[in-house]
Amino acid sequence: MTGLLVSVRSASEARIALAAGVDVIDVKEPNRGSLGAASTETIAEIVQVVGARLPVSAALGELLDWLPANAAQLPAGLTYAKFGLAGCAKEANWPDLWRAAAGSLPASVRPVAVVYADHLAACSPTAEAIVAAAESIGAAAVLVDTFDKRGGNLLSHWTIDQARWLIDQAQSRKWPSVLAGSLTADAIAPLLPLAPSLIAVRGAACAHHRTGEIDAARVGQLVRLVNSSGLFRSTARPAHFSHGPEKIS
Structure with a gap:
């Protein structure tokens, strides 16, 4: 069954998401862009609030802005991390840069490959190129x-x-698949029959704009909507996010 990931920017928002019954807590700072990185202090506070109850992922910004030295500041208990690949279409060696950044992460933090659907606007590699490089x-x-x-x-x-197609590519590699991108309830509904592992939201969980505060009632509505995916039949069971400590290689 498909689960719900909610991106939070503070420990108080994490508590709201936990109480609503989400499946994964993600940390980002929406004022810093699509994958805006929160401070390491904020990430640590959220990891402490969540504890071992759910996996915690964090956006670490765009790959071309990443400083490997920052990896040492990531808190224990973080499960997943992701870099955006904006601008990388102009960098012939972007797969090498991506490998180096992923390799700088603590052994307990597993990298998530991020595809930008609007890759031309982002000047990022295509979905096909990213999936092909992601195993490395x-x-x-x-x-x-x-x-x-x-x-x-x-x-x-x-x-x-x-x-x-992306979900199929993920399933063939035994990866969880996550669909995001300013998804509203109306946009989520036609995606649920595809049985992605997770639907990911920020703006839909906020009372006003994605840079505002998340709202408990809205998160609860989204949890119920995504839980309705159990009504759909899928030919393959989606993989699920876990707390496992090993990197997949």
């Missing part, structure tokens, strides 16, 4: 998101068939 970084999951939050949601850039 030891990717533990694959996520599709949107880079420019002013440009519409995931379905403004991808068809249902493209989303299905």
Whole structure:
């Protein structure tokens, strides 16, 4: 059954998401972009609040801005981390840069491959190129998101068939698949029959804008919507996020 990932920016938001029954807590700072990195102090506070109850992932910003020395500051208890690949279409050696960044992460933190559906706006590699390179970084999951939050949601850039393709690619590699990208309830509904491992949201969980505070009632509604995916039949069971300590390589 598909689960729900909610991106939070503070320990108080993490408590709201936990109480609502989400499946994965993600940490990001929405004022810093699609995959804006929160401070290491904020990540540590959220990891402490969540404890061992759920996996915690963190956005670490764009790959081309990453400083490997920052990896040492990541808190114990973080399960997954992800870099955006904006600008990497202009870098011939982006797979090497990606491997180096993933290799700088603590052994207990597993990298998530991120595809930007609006890859032209992001100047990022294509979905096909990213999936092909993801195994070499030891990717533990694959996520599709949107880079420019002013440009519409995931379905403004991808068809249902493209989303299905990514899920199929993930399942063939035994990776969890995550669908994100300014998803509203109306956009989530047609994606649920595809049986992704997770639906990921930020803006839909907020009372106003993605840079506002998340709202308990909205998160609860999203949990119920995503839980309805159990009504759909899938030919393959999606992989699930876990707390496992090993990197997949």
